[in-house]
Amino acid sequence: MKEEASTRALLKAPAIRRRLKFWRHQWVAVPLLLAIPILAVSGVFGEKSWELTQMKNDVRIRVKYPERFRYNQLQPIEVVVENLANTTLKDVEVRFDTAYINKFSNVSFIPEPHNAYRIKLNTLGPKEQQEIAAEIQAKDYGKHAGSVEVLAEGAVLAKVDISTIVFP
Amino acid sequence: METVLRVLIIYAFITIVLRILGKRELSELSPYELVMVMLVPELATQGLNRNDYSITNSIIGISTLLSLVFLNSVLTYRFKKISEAIEGAPSILFHDGKFFEDTMHRERVSADEIISEMHSAGIETLGELKWVILEPDGKLSCIRKENQNSTRLENIGA
Numbered sequence: 001m002k003e004e005a006s007t008r009a010l011l012k013a014p015a016i017r018r019r020l021k022f023w024r025h026q027w028v029a030v031p032l033l034l035a036i037p038i039l040a041v042s043g044v045f046g047e048k049s050w051e052l053t054q055m056k057n058d059v060r061i062r063v064k065y066p067e068r069f070r071y072n073q074l075q076p077i078e079v080v081v082e083n084l085a086n087t088t089l090k091d092v093e094v095r096f097d098t099a100y101i102n103k104f105s106n107v108s109f110i111p112e113p114h115n116a117y118r119i120k121l122n123t124l125g126p127k128e129q130q131e132i133a134a135e136i137q138a139k140d141y142g143k144h145a146g147s148v149e150v151l152a153e154g155a156v157l158a159k160v161d162i163s164t165i166v167f168p
Numbered sequence: 169m170e171t172v173l174r175v176l177i178i179y180a181f182i183t184i185v186l187r188i189l190g191k192r193e194l195s196e197l198s199p200y201e202l203v204m205v206m207l208v209p210e211l212a213t214q215g216l217n218r219n220d221y222s223i224t225n226s227i228i229g230i231s232t233l234l235s236l237v238f239l240n241s242v243l244t245y246r247f248k249k250i251s252e253a254i255e256g257a258p259s260i261l262f263h264d265g266k267f268f269e270d271t272m273h274r275e276r277v278s279a280d281e282i283i284s285e286m287h288s289a290g291i292e293t294l295g296e297l298k299w300v301i302l303e304p305d306g307k308l309s310c311i312r313k314e315n316q317n318s319t320r321l322e323n324i325g326a
Contacts, residue, residue, distance in 0.1 A: 018246050030238060036231035037172045045224050070222035167224040 045167060047075065056158040058085035060129075061094075061150050066136070068165040074106070074137050081121060081150050082129035092121040093151045094132055100146020100162070104136035124152075138166040171225055175211070175232040179203060183240075187254060207233050255304045262300035275302050286310050 022030070039045065050067040053060065060082040066075035083089050096117035101107055110133045113119045121130045145163040149156050182203050211229035244251040259271050262282060272278070282300050289310040291297055299311040 018248070020242060020246055033231050033238070034235050036228060037175075037235055040228040040232070041172050045228060070220065070224050072222065073220070167222055 045070070047073065049075070050162075052160045052162065054158045054160045055084070058083065059089070059150050059152075059157040060084055061148065061158045061160055063148050063160045063162060065162045066164050068167065069138055070167045071138050071141065074135055077134040077136060079132040079134070079148055080129055081124065081132075083124040083126060086126045088126060089124040089152045089157075090122075091151075091153045092124045092130075094119045094121065095149045095151060096134070097146030097148070100144055100164075101136070103140045103144040103164075103166075105139040106137040107134065109134045141166050141168040171220075171228045172232045175207070175229050176236065178207065179233060179236050182206060183254065187256065204233070204237065258304060258309075259302040260299065261302055261308075262294075262297060264298065265294060271302075277302060277308070282308070 047069040048067045049064055051062065051064045053062045055061075060080075062078075062080040062082075064076075064078040066077070069075050079094055081092065081094060096113075096119075098116050101117050109117075109119060111119055119132055121132075124130060143163060143165050145161065147159050147161045149159045151157065208230060211226060211233065240254065244254055259268075259275050261268055261272050261275070261277055267279060267282075272282075283294075285308045286294070286297055286300070289312070291310060291312055296313050297310065298313040299309070301309045301311070303309055
């Protein structure tokens with residue numbers, strides 16, 4: 001091995017200092033390329049949930065929904081409706097925006113909706129709260145906006161606007 | 169996040185394993201080319217038909233891999249020690265009538281193979297042969313004595 005190593009010295013390349021130089025297009029393209037994994041690590045392209053609360057007419061509605069997720073992924077939506085008044089609310093319903101829900105596939109609700117995305121909670125006693133759980137699967141790419149409303153006897157008591165970005 | 173980590177781990181693992189295996193296992197491809205050939209289709213497939221069907225996931229995976237390849241090339245060019253650690257150095261198997269047997273054993277190149285490569289290079293006898301070098305990419309270079317013509321040959325299976 002010693003002999004091989006000493007012979008290898010005969011083939012040694014001349015000592016030219018190695019400097020880094022890049023083409024003009026590389027100065028633009030390479031940072032963009034490097035930015036993608038850096039942004040991914042910082043969570044820009046990942047799933048993110050958001051929670052919004054609206055308090056109006058003695059009703060509090062809290063909606064936890066996916067703010068962004070990727071194509072074909074499943075994400076939950078949770079809605080909690082609370083009656084803050086000392087009286088009972090009758091014929092309470094939660095209505096999801098049809099245009100918003102239609103942007104997703106495999107949509108399921110607990111409890112089941114009685115109409116196109118209207119879920120009956122019936123009566124809501126004083127200080128009582130009820131929960132609705134939904135699951136949606138990303139289908140259409142882009143930003144989808146909609147709303148979740150709480151109705152009692154046909155009148156809208158509270159409304160939360162939500163929007164979701166679906167990555168391709 | 170998970171995709172970036174997975175690519176990083178697999179890239180490092182394959183690069184280290186290929187470096188440990190030695191030059192002969194690479195033969196036709198450089199280590200980077202081999203890693204690219206192995207990983208890019210896998211990442212693209214994952215984006216199409218595994219749990220995460222999104223193009224976003226594929227793009228993140230592929231851009232992570234290409235970023236690693238680019239950073240690797242920058243580091244190996246700028247720092248010779250890194251280059252030697254990752255790519256290895258050429259090994260001399262024969263010089264001026266002498267076989268370097270230890271190197272031949274380590275690189276798993278037989279004398280028959282050297283003779284065969286020598287013949288393929290149009291060199292008839294060992295007396296005409298100056299150098300036989302196993303390059304970092306696994307290819308054998310046979311260099312003639314008299315006119316110093318170099319012939320670089322692709323390895324043919326031993």
